[in-house]
Amino acid sequence: MKYSRVKSAFVSGFEVKTILVEVDINSRSTQQVFKIVGMPNTAILESQKRVFSAIRNSGFNFPNGNVTVNLAPSNLKKQGTHFDLPISVGILLASKQINFDIDDYYIFGEIGLNGEIRGIPGITLLLLELAQKEKNAKFIIPKENEEEALFLEENNEVYVISHLSEIIYIFDNEKKEKYKAAPGEKFYEENEEQIDFSDIKGQYFAKRAAEIAAAGFHNLLMKGSPGSGKTMIARRIPTILPEMTREEIIESTKIYSIYGYLNKIIRKRPFRAPHHSASTASIIGGGSDSKPGEISLAHNGVLFLDEFPEFRTDVIEALRQPLEDGIVTISRAKVVATYPAKFMLVAAQNPCPCGYYGDPEHECTCSINQIINYNRKISGPISDRIDIKITVPRVKIDELLNDFSEESSEAIKERVERASKIQIKRQNKLNGKLTQKEVKKYIKLDEKAEEFLKEGAKAFKMTGRGINRVLKVSRTIADLNDSKYVTVEHVSEAFQYRGEENL
Ligand SMILES: Nc1ncnc2c1ncn2[C@@H]1O[C@H](COP(=O)(O)OP(=O)(O)OP(=O)(O)O)[C@@H](O)[C@H]1O
Ligand SMILES: [Mg+2]
Ligand SMILES: [Zn+2]
Structure with missing residues (x-):
């Protein structure tokens, strides 16, 4: 039987969905048929073209007979062009042109007609989520996305390739080191204008x-x-x-x-x-x-x-x-x-x-x-x-x-x-993000400040929400002064930032 399965995944919204690329080849069929199922139609046509040419332009043969690729589960609405690489690898495996154990690997990458692997969006999210799910997951990704492997733990091996022909080196113990992701200088590059x-x-x-x-x-x-x-x-x-x-x-x-x-x-x-x-x-x-x-x-x-x-x-x-x-x-x-x-x-x-x-x-x-x-x-x-x-x-x-x-x-x-540190320690969030309940719980005014706030609220005809805003701002002013309680001084400064509410 000529069959293979390769793991991949894609990003849907801010979520990662894993998929399995299955390839089945019936070489007894006299007709050459290449079929992909489980993807939107327009994407299939383009992917077929790229995969077919890329395999032949990378020193391999496109297998004869009936080649069927299934992206499972088929009911998921798949997005992205990065199934090209897992499909190509699946075809090479099923046709026994390469022979590796790839069970632990997730593979992503778009391919050009000449076999070149192109970078794709979403790699950071894919790597981080999949590595969290599977502690020993390994990855093969486009070289153009190399920096994005930066945040992974060391037990997650990430290989980067820039051409389909390089796939064989990743399973070659002598050569594979060269293809390991090594986040480089780009990460430290900074050329923004200096403003102050x-x-x-x-x-x-x-x-x-x-x-x-x-x-x-x-x-x-x-x-x-x-x-x-x-x-x-x-x-x-x-x-x-x-x-x-x-x-x-x-x-x-x-x-x-x-x-x-x-x-x-x-x-x-x-x-x-x-x-x-x-x-x-x-x-x-x-x-x-x-x-x-x-x-x-x-x-x-x-x-x-x-x-x-x-x-x-x-x-x-x-x-x-x-x-x-x-x-x-x-x-x-x-x-x-x-x-x-x-x-x-x-x-x-x-x-x-x-x-x-x-x-x-x-x-x-x-x-x-x-x-x-x-x-x-x-x-x-x-x-x-x-x-x-x-x-x-x-x-x-x-x-x-x-x-x-x-x-x-x-x-x-x-x-x-x-x-900021004082706020995080006290309430695990910043004052600007406090809810109404939390305002009551965490913002303590001393007696004079309380009186002062009441008078001010009356004089300015402030709404409940307006008072809450003044409270939050007072709390931040107190935190800038490292003061446990909010005092008159803090509240009176906070009043200055209310704006002309009635205009
Ligand atoms: N306090 C200041 N110190 C130094 N330069 C200033 C100052 N205020 C204004 N400028 C100069 O004036 C320019 C215009 O300022 P800016 O574009 O920030 O104004 P703006 O309030 O955003 O105006 P607009 O309403 O037209 O958008 C700045 O680029 C800066 O050169
Ligand atoms: Mg402006
Ligand atoms: Zn005007």
Whole structure:
């Protein structure tokens, strides 16, 4: 009997599904037939073509007779082009052109007509999930994905090949070492532009707000006229956020991997700034292939929405679930995908359509109704989830020109790290993510502070949610001061970040 089975897997949403590639060859048949079953039709035709040519162009023969390939289980909706390699290996095994024990191996890779193996998205996720399920799983993957083997334990052997003909070397004890994945220098490569908080002159109020937002992972809204430096501040927030943990690095890298990046290891907190004209699918996720969107690419980092009121209403509304739960669920054509989306929302906007409302140097040409409508676009439920709202005035020219040296991101980050650790120790999450119940449980005010908050709430006619926001921000300010209790000083500072709630 000429039969073989090869293990493979694919990514569906944020999940890994394993499959078995079975190959059966009936060489008594006089006709040459090559059939693949268990894949969508269009994908089959293309895969057939590539596999047929690749085998012949790699020093092997395509077997005569009736060749049937089955991808089991057949009811799974399979995605991706990376079954080419396991199919080819299966055919070579079934036709006895190679003869190895491949039971422990998972194989992925797209093949070119000439036998070249091409990189594919999703490898990080595939490797990590399968290695977790099977402690001794081994892998054969495209050389182009080599860096993605980085996070695996040492007992998981990963081999990388760049041409189908190399498959024989992996089972050759003398040669196989050369094909073992060895994450190299690419991992350490860094050529990003250097930006730093010290680039920003003055703006001490906005900088302090950014520091508090970073320390408690609070969402932040900045209002200010054109050129006041909102974008400049937003871009620098990732530089003061705590270093990513290993778990965060892995999780973010998985997302970028299934999004389509090869070998992109996310070690720095992401900063994503989609344009307001971007489609809902590109921001939230979805589209025909249910890919993760910008909000998931921003996971563990900053999602910057500049000119916030200009975003589509359905985009703004779709932010509610992720802001609440840190995940996003996308359903489309029976495929339901859930992706992580725990980001810090940094929104910026002008105070009015013309941009100059409240600016002492320019006249605002908007009507009062225009101003109100513009600010109303951010609905209650979204506004409720933004703890810190500030106005950013334009910096004065002599402040801009002085050569006083401003505090560096490194110095601010140190305080942020310290305050974050206190929060994790106390409640295992950051203040910005506390639920209403947790606010009650973890935020303790001293007596005077309690009194002060009550008076303030009355004077400002604050809602329950508004009070919760002030409480959370006060707690972060107290944590920055390493104070067990929240005091009047902390609460009164927190009041300054409420924004003009009624406009
Ligand atoms: N405090 C500051 N220190 C140094 N440079 C500044 C400061 N504020 C503004 N600038 C300069 O002004 C430019 C414009 O700032 P930025 O783009 O951040 O403004 P903005 O508030 O985002 O404006 P817009 O509403 O037009 O988007 C910056 O690139 C920077 O060169
Ligand atoms: Mg801007
Ligand atoms: Zn205006």
